[in-house]
Amino acid sequence: MRPLILITNDDGIQAGGIQHLMDVAQEFGDLVVMAPEHNASGLSCSLTSQQPLRVHPLEERDGRHVYTCSGTPVDCVKMAVEHFCPQKPAVVLSGINHGSNASINIVYSATMGAVLEACLDGCQAIGFSLLNHNPEADFSGCDGTVRSVLAHVLEHPLPEWTALNVNIPRGEVKGIRLCRAARARWTDSLTPRTDPLGRPYWWLTGKFVNDDPAPDTDLYALDHGYASIVPIRPDYTAEGAIPQLKDLETEHV
Amino acid sequence: MRPLILITNDDGIQAGGIQHLMDVAQEFGDLVVMAPEHNASGLSCSLTSQQPLRVHPLEERDGRHVYTCSGTPVDCVKMAVEHFCPQKPAVVLSGINHGSNASINIVYSATMGAVLEACLDGCQAIGFSLLNHNPEADFSGCDGTVRSVLAHVLEHPLPEWTALNVNIPRGEVKGIRLCRAARARWTDSLTPRTDPLGRPYWWLTGKFVNDDPAPDTDLYALDHGYASIVPIRPDYTAEGAIPQLKDLETEHV
Numbered sequence: 001m002r003p004l005i006l007i008t009n010d011d012g013i014q015a016g017g018i019q020h021l022m023d024v025a026q027e028f029g030d031l032v033v034m035a036p037e038h039n040a041s042g043l044s045c046s047l048t049s050q051q052p053l054r055v056h057p058l059e060e061r062d063g064r065h066v067y068t069c070s071g072t073p074v075d076c077v078k079m080a081v082e083h084f085c086p087q088k089p090a091v092v093l094s095g096i097n098h099g100s101n102a103s104i105n106i107v108y109s110a111t112m113g114a115v116l117e118a119c120l121d122g123c124q125a126i127g128f129s130l131l132n133h134n135p136e137a138d139f140s141g142c143d144g145t146v147r148s149v150l151a152h153v154l155e156h157p158l159p160e161w162t163a164l165n166v167n168i169p170r171g172e173v174k175g176i177r178l179c180r181a182a183r184a185r186w187t188d189s190l191t192p193r194t195d196p197l198g199r200p201y202w203w204l205t206g207k208f209v210n211d212d213p214a215p216d217t218d219l220y221a222l223d224h225g226y227a228s229i230v231p232i233r234p235d236y237t238a239e240g241a242i243p244q245l246k247d248l249e250t251e252h253v
Numbered sequence: 254m255r256p257l258i259l260i261t262n263d264d265g266i267q268a269g270g271i272q273h274l275m276d277v278a279q280e281f282g283d284l285v286v287m288a289p290e291h292n293a294s295g296l297s298c299s300l301t302s303q304q305p306l307r308v309h310p311l312e313e314r315d316g317r318h319v320y321t322c323s324g325t326p327v328d329c330v331k332m333a334v335e336h337f338c339p340q341k342p343a344v345v346l347s348g349i350n351h352g353s354n355a356s357i358n359i360v361y362s363a364t365m366g367a368v369l370e371a372c373l374d375g376c377q378a379i380g381f382s383l384l385n386h387n388p389e390a391d392f393s394g395c396d397g398t399v400r401s402v403l404a405h406v407l408e409h410p411l412p413e414w415t416a417l418n419v420n421i422p423r424g425e426v427k428g429i430r431l432c433r434a435a436r437a438r439w440t441d442s443l444t445p446r447t448d449p450l451g452r453p454y455w456w457l458t459g460k461f462v463n464d465d466p467a468p469d470t471d472l473y474a475l476d477h478g479y480a481s482i483v484p485i486r487p488d489y490t491a492e493g494a495i496p497q498l499k500d501l502e503t504e505h506v
Contacts, residue, residue, distance in 0.1 A: 044327075045297035045360045052454035053443065074297075074361075078442045079455060104373055107298045107487055108327075116489070120357055120438060144505070152501055161436065162494045175504040180490045183414065185373060189331045190306065201305040202332060229501055231494035234360055236369070237433045241415045241484035248405055248417075248482055251428040252397070 003090035010110035017096035092118035095128035182217035256343035263363035270349035348381035
């Protein structure tokens with residue numbers, strides 16, 4: 001039996017990146033696809049609690065069942081795993097995102113929100129992103145990396161509570177590097193403007209600043225033409241800080 | 254000069270939790286408050302990129318400047334730090350949330366999304382949550398914990414790239430414990446229903462299952478009547494998994 005592969009993204013079902021990923025992934029298994037109806041970029045691990053969710057079938061043929069969901073990428077994963085997958089997926093893929101999710105961008109990314117959700121749901125999960133925001137981007141340069149990582153994970157299961165954040169540079173890919181996320185930052189995020197009625201508003205922009213040039217980071221690998229893989233876990237705990245902060249403890253008697 | 258304290262939340266400016274936090278925090282410094290206009294629970298680290306943001310002043314008096322913002326809690330922090338704080342805040346507080354953000358709930362929480370954003374922006378940051386979803390919850394039981402943690406952080410700066418996730422049990426608080434986040438999970442998240450026109454929809458529900466009963470976890474501390482503090486960092490990297498996954502690396506020659 002071919003493995004079951006669940007696919008989602010945050011750019012919406014029409015995006016070139018998910019269409020490309022479906023074609024490559026189908027070489028490895030049967031697909032269930034559950035993607036947002038519309039662009040859901042920047043929604044992080046948002047879930048929908050105040051409204052009902054709807055699902056619409058889009059394509060039903062052998063080895064490829066495609067649906068859209070009215071919710072977020074996290075909702076898509078919950079929905080597909082609980083109600084639309086005939087068995088637990090062998091792996092959940094998210095992407096290929098139009099734009100980088102390296103470094104701190106993962107925090108805001110709904111592509112990676114879906115991956116973290118899949119990991120919380122006990123599934124193996126991989127997010128793929130190409131460093132090209134263009135809606136017309138050419139994803140064929142990703143194929144070698146996607147095939148290599150997907151084949152490996154299907155053969156050698158990931159450690160428990162661990163998923164992968166894979167970012168792919170433009171152009172020729174020199175290889176694949178295991179990395180940690182670089183500690184970068186966004187500055188000057190909100191540009192003030194004035195509307196036609198003279199009232200102020202602000203729009204998200206920002207400059208990306210990398211203060212962490214170390215060679216073990218994802219940004220370094222990408223800058224040098226390599227695809228980066230950062231192993232991630234759905235947990236923000238800073239274990240190393242616990243001993244330093246012990247004097248915050250109190251006992252009320 | 255009194256320290257500048259920036260306050261936000263995800264339940265919206267009208268929530269009892271933020272109103273209570275403002276009163277306690279003002280014992281320690283001057284306040285800038287930038288909160289979402291409406292409930293933004295479950296929005297995680299979402300940011301608003303597709304629409305402009307608006308800000309409305311609500312209260313302007315000595316030592317307390319209160320604004321609402323049309324965006325998410327992450328947007329509120331970016332907006333306040335960049336455009337509405339006269340200097341860098343000594344600390345950013347988020348909450349007091351109506352309901353737990355312990356364990357994996359932090360992943361979905363926009364209360365904690367604001368805290369992670371503040372940390373990424375180079376600010377000290379603390380999120381407070383009470384284990385009571387009731388909109389009419391009594392927050393007075395939180396005062397001892399809030400005062401103790403806030404006073405400590407103002408006097409002893411947190412380690413770099415580290416923020417705090419503070420959860421407070423109902424009733425009498427026995428003390429404060431430093432913890433790691435428990436590895437729990439939500440199951441049966443989406444309940445299927447049928448609308449009056451006979452069409453299916455799903456609504457988020459779910460059962461919380463804790464598979465991690467260890468005494469160093471936040472859920473254990475809370476279950477035993479203690480407030481829990483989990484030090485967090487805005488980084489999902491699973492450093493421990495990097496050596497195990499080295500055979501994913503390739504070199505194309």
